[in-house]
Amino acid sequence: MNEILQVKDLEKSFGDFVAVNKINLNIKEGEIFSILGHNGAGKSTLIKMVLGLINPTSGEIWIDGLQYRQKSKDIKRIIGYLPERMNFYANLTAWETISFYAKLKEVQPERCEEVLEQVGLADVMHRRVGAFSKGMQQRLGLAQAVIHRPKLLILDEPTTGLDPIGIMELKQMIRNWNQEGTTIFFSSHNLADVEELAGNMAIMNKGSIVADGSLAELQQKYKLRTKIKIKVSGDPSETWFSQQQFTSRFGKFEIQDNTMTCYCDSRDKMDVLKTLLDKGIKIEDFSVDEPGLDLVYQEVMRNCAIF
Ligand SMILES: Nc1ncnc2c1ncn2[C@@H]1O[C@H](COP(=O)(O)OP(=O)(O)OP(=O)(O)O)[C@@H](O)[C@H]1O
Ligand SMILES: [Mg+2]
Known part of the structure; x- marks a missing residue:
């Protein structure tokens, strides 16, 4: 063009x-x-x-x-x-x-x-x-x-x-x-x-x-993570596959009650869900929170202040 x-x-x-x-x-x-x-x-x-x-x-x-x-x-x-x-x-x-x-x-x-x-x-x-x-x-x-x-x-x-x-x-x-x-x-x-x-x-x-x-x-560029909240049926910590494997592939996550919060690369969103489904985990609901321009802007300005 x-x-x-x-x-x-x-x-x-x-x-x-x-x-x-x-x-x-x-x-x-x-x-x-x-x-x-x-x-x-x-x-x-x-x-x-x-x-x-x-x-x-x-x-x-x-x-x-x-x-x-x-x-x-x-x-x-x-x-x-x-x-x-x-x-x-x-x-x-x-x-x-x-x-x-x-x-x-x-x-x-x-x-x-x-x-x-x-x-x-x-x-x-x-x-x-x-x-x-x-x-x-x-x-x-x-x-x-x-x-x-x-x-x-x-x-x-x-x-x-x-x-x-x-x-x-x-x-x-x-x-x-x-x-x-x-x-x-x-x-x-x-x-x-x-x-x-x-x-x-x-x-x-x-x-x-x-x-x-x-x-x-x-x-x-600024390696900002996408937050995915996934509600599963049952207690996720009991049915969990290797948490270490998951973390090394997608990044850190937290579990509270039956909700898993995962911070991953935006491109890995679908893979995160697919991995859980492949492990036989039943997903009841999920929400995706992409890092907005406000976070990007803050990060850019933070880097300006450093360099
Ligand atoms: N004619 C001028 N003489 C001297 N300094 C000027 C002149 N025009 C702009 N500046 C200075 O250049 C800098 C950039 O100004 P500019 O108006 O381009 O900023 P801006 O990004 O549009 O800001 P804002 O968001 O407030 O509109 C400012 O420090 C301003 O004081
Ligand atoms: Mg202006």
Whole structure:
């Protein structure tokens, strides 16, 4: 698959301060990619360089194979952008605001209504933006970001200011746009949102990318264990096969009453259950608890603190 965004050895310094430190990134066309990190990690600075809003100190950026110094206008047509904070003219209505962006981005006026509908502002499109809540302004920001049907949609903390229903709707919009072929690149502090949406992610700390890959890859890399709780009939300790053999194959486990709790590699889940069944143990119930992004993130940050 083609890479829509490639970043090579990208660096940005403000005076002596290095905000983004020799970053490398490859984002494939069609994926949902997230950039995570503490406040001040360098996410927005990276995004602004990708958008051509600030110049890198050094390094290269390719967007759909193009570079800013050659094809800056073409690149801007490819990208849609929702900034961290967006300011609109308070006296314009949502309709007037989006019509303004439609002219700016040279799209048909018919697209305005369609896009306001998509972001859930159809009912209020003739109201003044100055009277909009933060969440409504965020939706308007999204409308201007997608009005020209960008190939690459960049969202800087898109869930900020949205209520729980708004967040669910936004996630659905992101999935829909992605299914229509738009590549999504978003920054977020919300680990649950990233876990739910992103196929691949990069974690930034103090300007550097300290971990990247899919959640499964990161779980493997940081050797985080999957917890399986298995309820068996009878007293498991009486019917047990070699506990030592089990531990050396799958890792440690605990038994309490008729429940066994096993901490294994995610890839061994089915083998654990199969081994028990093969030994004639009757499984009444089981639950699987995969290590989430919260644990991965903690582990990544713990490693940063050590090295
Ligand atoms: N124009 C600037 N001049 C000086 N320092 C800057 C400038 N822009 C950003 N920085 C610094 O660069 C660092 C990275 O900032 P950035 O806004 O990229 O962080 P972030 O990861 O987006 O954080 P947040 O999660 O809070 O949005 C911060 O220490 C910030 O103070
Ligand atoms: Mg930011």
